Amino acid sequence: MLTALSLVLAALLLLAAAGVPLARRPGGARLVHGGCVGACLALVVLAAWALLAGAGGSASAVLALPFGPPWGRALLALDGLSAWFLLLLGVTGAMASLYALAHPAAQPGAVAPYPLFLGGMALAVVAADGFTLMFGFELMSLASWALVAADHSQAENRRAARLYLMMAALSAACLVPAFGLLAGHAGGFSFAVLRAAPPTGWLAGGVLLLGLLGAGGKAGLAPLHVWLPLAHPAAPSHVSALMSGAMTKVALYVLARLLLDLCGPAQPLWWGVPLLVVGACSAVLGALRANLEDDTKVLLACSTIENVGLITIGLGLALAFRGADLGPLAALAAGAALLHALNHGVFKTLLFLVAGSVLHSAGSRRLDRLGGLIHAMPVTAGCALVGIAAAASLPPLSGFASEWLLLQALLAGWRTGDIGFQVLAAAGTALAAMAAALAAAAMVRLFGLVFLGRPRTPRGAGAHEVGRLERWALLIPAGLTLLLGLLPGPLLGLAQPALSVLLGSAATAPARGFALLGGTGEASAWYLPLALLLVLAAAGLLVALAVRARSPLETRRGPVWNCGFINPPDYLPFGDPLSQPTAGGIAQPLRRMLGTSLLAAREGVDMPRPGETRAAGYTASFADPAFGWVVAPAARLRDAVAARCDRLRDFSIRRCLSLGFGALLALLALLAWLEAH
Amino acid sequence: METLGGLLTQALHLVLVLVGAPLVLGCTRWLKARMMGRRGASPWQPVRDFAKLLRKRPVLAENASAVSEVAPFVAVVATLVALALVPSFALGMAFAPLGDLLLVAGLLALARVALALAGMDVGTAFGGLGAAREMSFAAFAEPALLVSVLSFAILAGTTNLDLVAATFRDGQLGLRVSLALAGIAMLAVAVAENARIPVDNPSTHLELTMVHEAMLLEASGRHLALWEFQAALKLELWLALLAAVFLPFGAAPAGAGPLAWALGLLAWLAKMAGFTLALASFESAIAKMRVFRVPEFLGAALLLALLAAALLFVSTGLA
Numbered sequence: 001m002l003t004a005l006s007l008v009l010a011a012l013l014l015l016a017a018a019g020v021p022l023a024r025r026p027g028g029a030r031l032v033h034g035g036c037v038g039a040c041l042a043l044v045v046l047a048a049w050a051l052l053a054g055a056g057g058s059a060s061a062v063l064a065l066p067f068g069p070p071w072g073r074a075l076l077a078l079d080g081l082s083a084w085f086l087l088l089l090g091v092t093g094a095m096a097s098l099y100a101l102a103h104p105a106a107q108p109g110a111v112a113p114y115p116l117f118l119g120g121m122a123l124a125v126v127a128a129d130g131f132t133l134m135f136g137f138e139l140m141s142l143a144s145w146a147l148v149a150a151d152h153s154q155a156e157n158r159r160a161a162r163l164y165l166m167m168a169a170l171s172a173a174c175l176v177p178a179f180g181l182l183a184g185h186a187g188g189f190s191f192a193v194l195r196a197a198p199p200t201g202w203l204a205g206g207v208l209l210l211g212l213l214g215a216g217g218k219a220g221l222a223p224l225h226v227w228l229p230l231a232h233p234a235a236p237s238h239v240s241a242l243m244s245g246a247m248t249k250v251a252l253y254v255l256a257r258l259l260l261d262l263c264g265p266a267q268p269l270w271w272g273v274p275l276l277v278v279g280a281c282s283a284v285l286g287a288l289r290a291n292l293e294d295d296t297k298v299l300l301a302c303s304t305i306e307n308v309g310l311i312t313i314g315l316g317l318a319l320a321f322r323g324a325d326l327g328p329l330a331a332l333a334a335g336a337a338l339l340h341a342l343n344h345g346v347f348k349t350l351l352f353l354v355a356g357s358v359l360h361s362a363g364s365r366r367l368d369r370l371g372g373l374i375h376a377m378p379v380t381a382g383c384a385l386v387g388i389a390a391a392a393s394l395p396p397l398s399g400f401a402s403e404w405l406l407l408q409a410l411l412a413g414w415r416t417g418d419i420g421f422q423v424l425a426a427a428g429t430a431l432a433a434m435a436a437a438l439a440a441a442a443m444v445r446l447f448g449l450v451f452l453g454r455p456r457t458p459r460g461a462g463a464h465e466v467g468r469l470e471r472w473a474l475l476i477p478a479g480l481t482l483l484l485g486l487l488p489g490p491l492l493g494l495a496q497p498a499l500s501v502l503l504g505s506a507a508t509a510p511a512r513g514f515a516l517l518g519g520t521g522e523a524s525a526w527y528l529p530l531a532l533l534l535v536l537a538a539a540g541l542l543v544a545l546a547v548r549a550r551s552p553l554e555t556r557r558g559p560v561w562n563c564g565f566i567n568p569p570d571y572l573p574f575g576d577p578l579s580q581p582t583a584g585g586i587a588q589p590l591r592r593m594l595g596t597s598l599l600a601a602r603e604g605v606d607m608p609r610p611g612e613t614r615a616a617g618y619t620a621s622f623a624d625p626a627f628g629w630v631v632a633p634a635a636r637l638r639d640a641v642a643a644r645c646d647r648l649r650d651f652s653i654r655r656c657l658s659l660g661f662g663a664l665l666a667l668l669a670l671l672a673w674l675e676a677h
Numbered sequence: 678m679e680t681l682g683g684l685l686t687q688a689l690h691l692v693l694v695l696v697g698a699p700l701v702l703g704c705t706r707w708l709k710a711r712m713m714g715r716r717g718a719s720p721w722q723p724v725r726d727f728a729k730l731l732r733k734r735p736v737l738a739e740n741a742s743a744v745s746e747v748a749p750f751v752a753v754v755a756t757l758v759a760l761a762l763v764p765s766f767a768l769g770m771a772f773a774p775l776g777d778l779l780l781v782a783g784l785l786a787l788a789r790v791a792l793a794l795a796g797m798d799v800g801t802a803f804g805g806l807g808a809a810r811e812m813s814f815a816a817f818a819e820p821a822l823l824v825s826v827l828s829f830a831i832l833a834g835t836t837n838l839d840l841v842a843a844t845f846r847d848g849q850l851g852l853r854v855s856l857a858l859a860g861i862a863m864l865a866v867a868v869a870e871n872a873r874i875p876v877d878n879p880s881t882h883l884e885l886t887m888v889h890e891a892m893l894l895e896a897s898g899r900h901l902a903l904w905e906f907q908a909a910l911k912l913e914l915w916l917a918l919l920a921a922v923f924l925p926f927g928a929a930p931a932g933a934g935p936l937a938w939a940l941g942l943l944a945w946l947a948k949m950a951g952f953t954l955a956l957a958s959f960e961s962a963i964a965k966m967r968v969f970r971v972p973e974f975l976g977a978a979l980l981l982a983l984l985a986a987a988l989l990f991v992s993t994g995l996a
Contacts, residue, residue, distance in 0.1 A: 371800065372740065372800065374742045374743075374744070375740070375742060389787075389790070392786070392790055393783070393786075394783060394786055394787045394790060395780060395783040395784060395787060400783050404777075404779050404780070404783070407779055407823065408779070408836065411823075411826065411827050411830040411836060412830070414827075414831055414986075414989075414990060414993075417994075419990050419991070419994050422986075422990040423987060423990065426824060426827055426983055426986045426987070426990075427983070429820075429823050429824055429827055430820035430821075430823065430824050430979060430983065431820070432823075433819040433820040433822070433823035433824075434816055434817075434819060434820045436819065437786070437812075437815045437816040437817075437818070437819040437820075438816045440786060440789075440790060440812060440815065441809075441812035441813060441815065441816060443790075444790055444793045444794060444797070444808060444812050445809070445812075447794065448793070448794060448797030448798075448805070448808065449797075452742065452744060452794065452797045452798045452799075452800065453797060453798070453799070453800025453805075454740055454800040518777075518836065524835055524837070525777050525779075525835050525836045525837045525840075526774050526775075526777065526837070527777060527779075527780060528774065528775055531774075531775055532758075532775060532780070535758055535761070535772065535775065536754060536755070536758055539754045539757050539758050539761075540750065540754045543750060543753055543754055543757065544750060547731070547750075547899055547903065550728075550731045550732075550899075551731040551732065551735075551898065551899040551902070553732075553733070553734040553735070553898070554734070555734070555735045555736070555737050555746070555898070556734055556735070556736050556737070557736070557737055557738070557739050557741075558736045558737070558738065558739065559738070559739060560738035560739065560740070560799050560801060560895065561738070561894060561895055562799075562801040562802070562803065562894070562895075563803060563894060565801075575800070579801070579802055580800045580801070580802065580805070581797070581800075581802060581804075581805025581806065581809070585805065585806070585809070586805055586808070586809045587809070588809065589809050589810050589813035589968070589969075590809075590813045590816065592969055593813060593816075593817075593969065593972045594816070594972075
């Protein structure tokens with residue numbers, strides 16, 4: 001199986017190499033994207049096979065590639081955790097590639113890095129040693145940077161790509177030392193060696209801090225999330241989908257692998273606390289920002305921050321419960337995190353693809369230039385409705401199932417017995433619930449402004465439905481979102497090998513048959529999505545029949561009532577655009593209630609004095625606090641260091657030489673000191 | 678036998694809540710009118726209103742989409758199913774394993790999203806304004822609700838409504854300060870969710886202050902009837918939820934006979950009457966607050982719920 005896997009990886013690399021000459025040929029891009037669809041489907045098959053086989057025996061083989069770093073060979077393995085994330089990658093990758101296949105490629109520069117991006121992610125997920133994992137991770141970062149920078153004619157994309165590159169470098173600068181600390185302690189890079197010698201004391205604390213900074217920064221956790229709403233929208237839509245749906249999950253995979261697997265099962269309860277705090281803050285901040293943004297893809301990227309935060313809460317709870325010896329609850333929290341990762345991967349891919357179709361068809365990403373698209377694009381609107389309902393975690397869709405599990409895990413947080421953690425878990429419950437409600441508000445705003453109402457521009461009024469293949473590229477993820485919502489129980493059963501990797505072989509998935517289980521002991525809570533669907537369908541049928549019997553008259557169409565607002569003049573065929581809510585208007589309540597305190601939101605009304613002829617104006621703005629607290633100080637530090645380094649240029653040759661010799665001597669002394677110890 | 682009893686109680690419960698929903702609304706209006714010195718319409722008036730609206734021909738705006746037509750059904754079905762999960766006169770109903778508090782919250786969110794989308798469907802200023810406010814209030818109501826649920830989850834060990842009610846009914850818990858605090862928090866959430874005074878005024882049509890009614894301005898005929906019915910169901914749902922959790926006394930235990938059901942029915946009717954009276958007097962005594970004061974109102978509820986949970990942590994830690 002591992003041989004087949006390495007062949008798929010090689011095929012992706014070959015596709016990337018072939019993409020360079022093929023990109024500018026007619027049909028070349030189609031060839032590359034078609035190949036990517038095939039490779040991703042192969043990944044899905046391999047991952048599902050490994051998960052099904054892993055349910056029987058957990059013995060996982062390691063494949064040593066015939067090349068690698070100078071001190072050894074690159075190792076690949078497909079254990080439960082790798083297989084689960086490979087499944088996620090394969091599913092989202094196949095959907096995004098299918099969309100790319102259906103969609104005429106806009107930028108030739110985005111063709112060749114795309115298979116490389118997929119290959120890097122797959123390599124990072126299936127790597128079985130620290131070096132290979134970092135190699136795949138960096139391959140993923142660089143390829144996605146190339147994709148973000150593909151359309152570099154626009155200044156904002158260049159800025160996004162620059163910030164993204166810096167953040168990727170920061171992630172590497174944290175993750176490489178984290179693996180270095182582990183490897184130096186254990187005496188080898190392979191996961192088997194690392195697992196045999198779990199770190200303790202300050203070493204473990206260092207790994208936790210560096211891992212959280214490195215992987216968390218790449219996943220888009222606050223306060224290192226600032227690049228995400230800039231970089232994800234800058235790429236072509238199918239790449240944005242993959243970056244939000246899969247890349248952030250690869251970073252979370254690294255976090256889970258590092259903290260839950262490689263650091264051993266004996267870490268204390270407080271290890272979960274940083275993850276819980278960071279996750280809860282990211283969830284609320286991302287969801288709130290999603291309510292204030294006025295660009296569809298930026299809004300979706302902010303919602304990704306929220307969902308990554310929720311998954312991190314699940315991982316943190318799993319760590320804490322494991323530290324408190326509460327095995328079933330740890331399985332509940334970890335199961336919630338794994339399930340939400342998959343669900344979010346699918347519905348966020350769907351939503352980004354919808355945003356891409358809207359951008360192509362109606363010509364804009366800005367909410368204030370869209371509207372009324374449900375009439376012109378009914379299929380796209382239907383798919384979008386499924387996506388936003390899942391993102392708003394409404395039953396019986398997929399988002400609700402995993403959020404239900406997560407809330408059950410949070411509600412069980414008091415069982416740890418530590419009062420500090422209990423209070424934290426209670427606050428986490430409140431923040432997770434607030435994030436869910438804010439996400440629902442953001443999704444209603446997105447769908448309402450883009451698909452409902454009236455067109456806001458002539459270009460938007462001329463939108464058309466997407467082509468046939470593209471329609472399928474949207475219908476498949478929408479169907480998958482429905483299916484995942486109905487079958488969370490069997491899915492968690494499939495995730496059993498992944499739970500065994502994270503929490504030891506005693507952990508059992510919090511599911512029985514088609515039902516999800518929350519809580520512990522005989523007094524328990526259940527979520528039965530199939531039964532719920534049956535009850536909903538039966539009730540719907542009854543209500544529809546009863547209403548039809550009582551109310552037989554057909555509906556009639558008439559002009560909009562709008563409290564007697566006068567009809568618009570003839571030169572405004574879609575009504576007065578000013579009488580329709582805008583993106584800023586829908587955002588106003590939350591901007592005032594939460595935005596002023598959390599995001600420094602400002603509103604200004606410019607009212608002309610009586611007699612003046614200029615128009616009144618209204619401005620609203622907000623600033624992410626992370627820019628002020630993280631990015632601006634970092635930029636100042638960079639400038640200060642650069643100014644210092646500038647002075648080195650003016651050194652005389654004597655001082656330059658002595659600097660070099662000094663550095664050499666210091667390194668030799670360090671080496672001698674290390675040898676002596 | 679127990680399955681049969683469960684099915685029978687579930688069917689009776691459904692009939693009861695369907696009949697009860699307009700009555701609860703009608704009684705609240707009638708009591709309020711009496712307290713304000715008016716004669717008030719009969720408590721059956723909502724039933725007449727629904728029948729009248731159903732008979733009328735619905736008019737939709739020219740640019741209304743399928744959302745306007747389907748959303749009222751979705752909202753009514755979601756609320757009805759949620760109401761079917763909340764125990765009334767007997768425990769151990771057929772849907773009891775489904776009856777999870779988080780699921781009830783999820784179904785209410787489904788109804789809320791359907792309402793907000795219907796409000797935005799035609800692209801009018803009032804609909805968008807109402808939708809934005811409704812969704813924003815939820816961002817404060819949901820955390821308060823969930824943290825109140827945390828208190829029950831600690832005391833009963835589960836979020837299943839039937840089990841929570843059974844645990845509280847057995848009365849081993851005694852009176853708890855934290856339960857009282859969580860109860861106040863839930864009451865505040867109930868007031869906000871049902872768009873009652875002081876959060877919203879259900880009988881106003883003053884555009885600048887309203888939330889719930891603003892989204893229904895374009896609805897007519899059966900659509901309006903369904904929306905009004907959904908509001909009535911939601912009010913009954915919250916009262917029944919409060920009764921099931923905080924006043925579970927008298928409800929027939931699982932597997933009991935018709936005599937216990939009758940007693941439970943009487944107890945439930947008394948509880949609902951009490952809640953209706955309390956709601957009417959509260960609404961008559963208080964003024965509506967500004968829209969931007971609502972977060973403070975619900976934030977206070979959240980703090981109370983957190984305090985309830987913290988008290989429980991301390992008390993279980995000491996025990």
